[in-house]
Amino acid sequence: MEWENVDAVLLDLDGVLTPTAEVHMRAWATLFTGVLEDLPEGDGDDVDTSPYTDEDYFEHVDGRPRYEGVAAFLGSRGIELPHGTPDDAPDAATVCGLGNRKNVLFNELLDAEGIEPYPGSVALLDHLQDRGTAVAVVTSSRNGPHVLDTSGLAERFEVVVDGTVAAEQGLAGKPEPDTYRYAAERLGTDPSRCAVVEDAVSGVQSGAAGSFGVVVGVDRGVGADALRSAGADVVVTDLAELLPREQQDAWRDRIPARP
Template identity: 40%
Template sequence: MTVQPHQTLASVLRDVRAVVFDTDGVITDSARVHAAAWKTAFEAYLAEHPPPAPEQRRPFDVRDDYLRYVDGRSRFDGATAFLAARGLRLPPETVRAVAEAKDRLFSARLREQGMDAYPGTVRLVRALRRAGIPCAAASASRHARELLDRAAVLGLFDVLVDGVEAARLGLPGKPRPDLFLEAARRLDVPACRAAVVEDAVAGVEAGRNGGFALVVGVARDPAPEAGQRLLRHGADIVVRDLAELLA
């Protein structure tokens, strides 16, 4: 008997007509580089401008603080959220300066270290394409195209909506669903027939807010609370690696 391409997909994906993937931490192993750059930028600012309360002066945590405040958001929104959580409500120009310092650090580290795609994600995207299911990459990052290109996976995606496009179109950031909805629109598939794959709280909230048929959370952190947090905020299922969605 000939094995049909769709049989390589887990049953949860067999009714969707398109899949929209977040980039950082889902397609590419770039979340760690983003988190390290944020840590350096935030701690440089906090060292010169200590928060008012002692408990707010703890260092930026590259796991918890990154996922809670900045992952999945635009640079400006992420910087605003973290600094506000530390009791600092700052003028936009100050927040923008911190965000731009982070971007310079990230760009330098990207040039030095390169970037890899997660093998499980690549396997899943190839299986989806064999099954005739189009795929999009969506990211608030202006570096998304460069990241995918460096990881040699840009050609696997039918559509890319990145931070450059989001700014051009005036799309609000996550947890608003506009970025994902634009990607689904370009694939010519309604959200109610498409899936979103995300590793950030703001991202799974965006998928849920957009009425997507399936919201897949990716919790690469083995701690149980990482997956539980995504489920609480709107993920239908949570996996540690996207190869788990291959039958």
């Protein structure tokens, strides 16, 4: 990375700073497996009840706001439910109800197991702090503050744009660039001087659509080719790869091999 051209770094949270993407995946899998199993027999010839897979997560859910992820998956299986409202109970048979149920499952897992940030991500944050580079978290999740508190990262970020902030400000979610542009505005930095760091295809697309200085894709499982096709300028498997070369020696054996 040519950090001389970057004044601010805008980072996704789940899968970039913390391994909570895996926790989200488990919560989604529990939710949608139950939804498919509970469908009544003969619910329609166009309804696909084949088992939920990680491919469903990466194609329909990863990086999207929660209710949009629910709607996208249900639509892919031909399942029709009323949208409902964000106030729906977690057991409501609506898009919002299912989204709220997933949130309950996620927080139960997070509270039970806790979460530690990726060491390489912490190393990069330390480097950016040393050079005076501004940082912000931009996440579609409404659980951003909870994850930051649990992982011990909360004090590192004065600007956090999460799903709640996006709703309050009327910002379109990823893959639109609005949330990242809002973070840049909050930091007082021109987008052309910002780096966007994302592990989801929809997040990389949002960075590419916003005319940011550089878009970094972090391959935590979606695939380097998919991230490049979505608009990533650089693809890494660990944020330690973005450290200055002389600092990478200490991390070389800890960075996963890139496919």
